[in-house]
Amino acid sequence: MIEKLKQNWFFNVKGDVLAGIVVALALIPEAIAFSIIAGVDPMVGLYASFCIAVIIAFVGGRPGMISAATGAMALLMVPLVKEHGLQYLLAATILTGVIQLVFGVLKIARLMKFIPRPVMIGFVNALAILIFMAQVPHFWGINGMTYVFVGITLAIVYVVPLFFKAIPAPLIAIFVLTVIAIFTGVNLNTVGDLGIIKQELPSFFI
Numbered sequence: 001m002i003e004k005l006k007q008n009w010f011f012n013v014k015g016d017v018l019a020g021i022v023v024a025l026a027l028i029p030e031a032i033a034f035s036i037i038a039g040v041d042p043m044v045g046l047y048a049s050f051c052i053a054v055i056i057a058f059v060g061g062r063p064g065m066i067s068a069a070t071g072a073m074a075l076l077m078v079p080l081v082k083e084h085g086l087q088y089l090l091a092a093t094i095l096t097g098v099i100q101l102v103f104g105v106l107k108i109a110r111l112m113k114f115i116p117r118p119v120m121i122g123f124v125n126a127l128a129i130l131i132f133m134a135q136v137p138h139f140w141g142i143n144g145m146t147y148v149f150v151g152i153t154l155a156i157v158y159v160v161p162l163f164f165k166a167i168p169a170p171l172i173a174i175f176v177l178t179v180i181a182i183f184t185g186v187n188l189n190t191v192g193d194l195g196i197i198k199q200e201l202p203s204f205f206i
Helices: 002-009 013-038 042-059 071-084 087-105 108-114 117-139 144-162 169-184
Strands: none
Touching (some): 013 071, 071 087, 087 108, 144 169
């Protein structure tokens, strides 16, 4: 039993810790962004993403798989929240989970092979376009230095792994550029500008 626990939970401590840090840092702005897309308070997205990540780590998933906020669900929640209010969101989320459990028990995933590939490509591409369009307003009227930081970030993410892989490139980019922004005093929008971060638990509406 102990050996099995070690094998499942502690076989790659360094990699898991580094991956966890990267995911945590990336998940915060992503959760806030998806909350804005869905039309809910940013704290709702933050707590939901935290709960998903912790619960799935113990009761589901597989090594190397990350479960967190997703743009596909955020886009679907837009008309729901707009037409019926936040109180329907929790009920819809629970119903989604129940449907997924039923699909898993019935092994519905086997039927996915019958869906034409062009349909799946169209779905994924349309989703990417909708997410991109939701982010476009945030690209206008911002400091020009923002584009410089974006360019440097992309360069680090794509170039560094060619020479150095001990530390994830996204983590290097986040750390280096955050330190530069703090010590140079560059005028940049921050994650906190996307919404009000409150130190209180969200309420459940159903």
